[in-house]
Structures are given as C-alpha cells and as structure tokens.
Amino acid sequence: MTAPSVAGPAIRVQGLEKSYGKLDVLRGVDFDVARGSVFALLGSNGSGKTTTVKILATLLKADAGTASVNGFDVAAQPENARGSISLTGQFAAVDEVLSGRENLVLVAKLRHLKQPGTIADDLLGRFSLTEAGARKVSTYSGGMRRRLDIAMSLIGNSPVIFLDEPTSGLDPEARIEVWQAVKELADHGTTVLLTTQHLDEAEQLADRIAILHQGRIIVNGTLAELKRLFPPATVEYVEKQPTLEEIFLAIIGGAGKSDATGPDNAADTDTNAGHATGTNR
Numbered sequence: 001m002t003a004p005s006v007a008g009p010a011i012r013v014q015g016l017e018k019s020y021g022k023l024d025v026l027r028g029v030d031f032d033v034a035r036g037s038v039f040a041l042l043g044s045n046g047s048g049k050t051t052t053v054k055i056l057a058t059l060l061k062a063d064a065g066t067a068s069v070n071g072f073d074v075a076a077q078p079e080n081a082r083g084s085i086s087l088t089g090q091f092a093a094v095d096e097v098l099s100g101r102e103n104l105v106l107v108a109k110l111r112h113l114k115q116p117g118t119i120a121d122d123l124l125g126r127f128s129l130t131e132a133g134a135r136k137v138s139t140y141s142g143g144m145r146r147r148l149d150i151a152m153s154l155i156g157n158s159p160v161i162f163l164d165e166p167t168s169g170l171d172p173e174a175r176i177e178v179w180q181a182v183k184e185l186a187d188h189g190t191t192v193l194l195t196t197q198h199l200d201e202a203e204q205l206a207d208r209i210a211i212l213h214q215g216r217i218i219v220n221g222t223l224a225e226l227k228r229l230f231p232p233a234t235v236e237y238v239e240k241q242p243t244l245e246e247i248f249l250a251i252i253g254g255a256g257k258s259d260a261t262g263p264d265n266a267a268d269t270d271t272n273a274g275h276a277t278g279t280n281r
C-alpha cells in the first residue's frame, strides 16, 4: 500500500476527455470521490464507464484533463497511483484449476506478503467462503467467483478499489451476495468506485451516484438528492405486481447457504436469500 501523498479526495477527476478516433467518449468529466466512500458511476452501454476506470487505473491515457488517485496524478505519477489501487475488471479473473484458498495464497505470495495462508483464511471468512475454500474454483457459482475475485483484489490493502460492473452476468441471488461483499469493503474503510448499468445496484451500495451520459456527468449526488430531482409520483390504486426478482427471492428464500456443498451439487445452490434484507449504506 502506498501512503497518500496529500489530504483530499481519494479520487479527483477534472475535465477528463477521451476519444477513440472520431468517437468522443469522454467530453469533460468531473467528479470527486471522498476517502472511505462508495461512489457509483452509472451509465448505459458504451457511455464510457470502463474508459474512465481504465484512465484512473493508468491503463489508458486521457486526451485532456487530469485525474488523481490517492493524491497521485495518474499521468505524472503512474507508479504511485498504481500502488494505491486494486482493479476488478468486468469479467472475473480467478484461476479455475486452483481452489479458492490457493488463489488467495498465490496473490499474497506474488505481493511478497508474510503469512499468505493467514491472509487467505481471513479473507475466506470475510467473504463467506471458508467452507468452499478447499474446492476448485471451477465448482463455484458465479456469485462465489465474484466474491473470491473481490477478496483477491483486497490483498495488499489498497486504499482505493475499482469494481467495473461487479455484478454483470449474475443472477439476482448472486448479485446480492456480491453486494454484501462490496458493503464489507466499505465497512473496512476502503474507497470504492464501482460502475454499473443498474440504478438499484447504485441505490444499494453507493454513498454518491454520478450518471455518465453523452460524455459528461449529468447528475452527481446522494440517492436522496437524486430522488429530489424527480417529480413526486402520482399515486394510482393498482394492485402491485411483484418484480421477477422478488418472486425469485421468495421462491428460493427457504434454501440454506451452500458454500459447504461438494463439487457434485455445487451448481445448484450457494443460496443466502437472507442477504436480501441487508441494510443500505
């Protein structure tokens, strides 16, 4: 971990511009992320979320504007900026052949940390993967893989974590498990910037939400502030239809958590619908 060089926001983005050929993706993006907070960058497909994250992670250079992470300018001090971050990409990067625990131990060893086994066991516990720790990742459900992926990104205690669409491609139950993992990060004081296409995800997790649209941040505020921007809904007396997600969670609600299941039936569960009642931050 790299100590912050200055006080101030964990992430500061000012006037960021980026084009791919004739396609102007970012046209002057500005936002700050306070230390220890969860910030959601919301936008539809192709709005430039991954582009923004890549610039912040020093994987891509901006055409104009500035960005700093943990007080380090990503263009002028990329090594320091990189030392302050951890990135979980849009697709899980865990090794299928290894067990969950082996994946964690490997990353801890690569980072030259002492007691990699202790670090692995601690993270397995924090992300409800202790029972599944010895099993090959190829037997894990999508939600378990993402949780492991997030746990791996925590090794080394980076003060800032980028999660690019942490729940893309997951079913509602697995999304809730990943939400729990993100809340776990936030509870430990890590600054989290996550991208998502889903308002409900931002609602669940974020202290602040910014909407990226046509190359600019068109709204940036707390959920309460965002809600005030919309006129109050007209009340209509119609029977409320449950959402597919509510039906799904009601049906599977009785099943128990199955991190302990063996490879034979690993695909069918990993259920903990109780997570659905987790409180919002």
Ligand SMILES: Nc1ncnc2c1ncn2[C@@H]1O[C@H](COP(=O)(O)OP(=O)(O)OP(=O)(O)O)[C@@H](O)[C@H]1O
Pocket (backbone or CB within 6 Å): 020, 023, 025, 043, 044, 045, 046, 047, 048, 049, 050, 051, 052, 197
């Ligand atoms: N290397 C590249 N070369 C050319 N065009 C690119 C490149 N990377 C991204 N784009 C284009 O830039 C736009 C923004 O892409 P980006 O991946 O940042 O969007 P996104 O908001 O992350 O989208 P998604 O929700 O689909 O992940 C898209 O139109 C994309 O096709």
Ligand SMILES: [Mg+2]
Pocket (backbone or CB within 6 Å): 049, 050, 051, 090, 164, 165
């Ligand atoms: Mg993307």
